[in-house]
Amino acid sequence: MKKIWCIRHGTALHNFLFKKIGTKAYTLPIYRDTCLLEEGHQQSNELSKSWKEKNEIEIVFVSPLTRTLQTARNIFQNIKMIANDDIMEYPQSLDYCNKRREKSLLQIEFPNVTYNIPEESNWGNTETLFDLKKRSDNFKEMLRKIPEKNICVVSHSSFLKEFLFGEVGNRNEEIDHCAPILFNLNSSTP
Numbered sequence: 002m003k004k005i006w007c008i009r010h011g012t013a014l015h016n017f018l019f020k021k022i023g024t025k026a027y028t029l030p031i032y033r034d035t036c037l038l039e040e041g042h043q044q045s046n047e048l049s050k051s052w053k054e055k056n057e058i059e060i061v062f063v064s065p066l067t068r069t070l071q072t073a074r075n076i077f078q079n080i081k082m083i084a085n086d087d088i089m090e091y092p093q094s095l096d097y098c099n100k101r102r103e104k105s106l107l108q109i110e111f112p113n114v115t116y117n118i119p120e121e122s123n124w125g126n127t128e129t130l131f132d133l134k135k136r137s138d139n140f141k142e143m144l145r146k147i148p149e150k151n152i153c154v155v156s157h158s159s160f161l162k163e164f165l166f167g168e169v170g171n172r173n174e175e176i177d178h179c180a181p182i183l184f185n186l187n188s189s190t191p
Contacts, residue, residue: 002150002185002187003144003145003149003150003151003152003186003187004054004057004150004151004152004183005144005152005153005154005183005184005185005186006054006058006151006152006153006154006181006182006183006184007153007154007156007161007164007165007181007182007183007184008048008072008076008153008154008155008156008179008180008181008182009156009157009158009161009175009176009177009178009179009180010037010041010045010064010066010068010069010071010072010155010156010157010178010179011037011038011040011041011042011043011044011045011068011071011072011075011178011179012037012038012040012041012044012178013035013036013037013038013041013068013098014026014032014035014036014037014038014098015027015032015035015098016038016178017038017040018032026098027095027096027097027098027099028095028096028097029097030097031097032097032098033097033098033100033102034066034067034068034097034098034099034100034101034102035067035068035098036067036068036071037067037068037071037072041068041071041072041178041179042071042075044178044179045071045072045075045076045179046075046076047179048075048076048179048181049075049076049077052076052181054181055076055077057151058077058080058151058152058153059080059081059149059150059151059152060080060081060082060083060147060149060151060152060153061073061077061080061081061082061083061152061153061154061155062082062083062084062085062088062140062144062152062153062154062155063082063083063084063085063088063114063154063155063156064084064085064088064089064090064155064156064157064160065084065085065086065089065101065104065107065116065118066089066090066099066101066157067101067102067107067110069155069156069157070084070107070110070111070114072155072179073114073153073155074111074113076155076179077153081115082113082114082115083114083115083116083117084107084111084114084115084116084117084118085117085118085140086101086118086119086122087136087137087139087140087143088136088140088154088156088157088160088164089101089122089136089156089157089160090156090157090158090159090160091128091130091133091157091159091160091163091169092128092133092159093122093128093132094127094128099157100122101122103120103121104116104118104119104120104121105120130163130169133159133160133163133169134163134167136160137160137163137164140164141164141186144186145186153181154184158175158176161176161182162176164184165182165184
């Protein structure tokens with residue numbers, strides 16, 4: 002049986018700014034692909050030290066957004082990491098904080114990650130919940146086919162809610178930062 006651990010990234014700039022300026026923290030172009038704050042680095046570094054199951058992980062799949070790449074790098078050392086566009090945050094439309102940088106720039110900053118992604122993200126301006134479900138289902142199917150049994154997924158609250166529970170639900174009720182959740186792929190419930 003596969004053990005799939007899901008982790009939401011540490012606290013990032015847009016998470017903090019939302020409390021100050023509301024949805025502008027998501028939609029203003031200057032907040033494209035936000036990074037972790039010091040609090041987010043602390044959360045992920047603490048998880049790296051305290052999470053006992055970390056040493057069982059064989060492979061990490063990570064969203065190619067800066068905050069998730071930073072989180073994964075802080076938690077894992079010497080573990081194969083693969084960036085996957087399917088596990089980026091929802092929505093991939095109007096929220097600039099969810100638009101990733103070009104692959105070539107990410108490769109410079111995070112050279113130990115394998116990037117199975119195009120140079121630029123090709124999500125348009127109209128991602129729907131159906132599109133999110135399709136991304137989640139595609140990712141689950143890929144996980145079923147790989148040989149590794151102990152897997153970690155470092156992603157985002159809305160994506161993980163769809164992946165874990167089959168619906169985003171209330172977007173204001175987010176998954177905790179850097180709190181591993183064990184998922185049973187066979188039953189499709191955590």
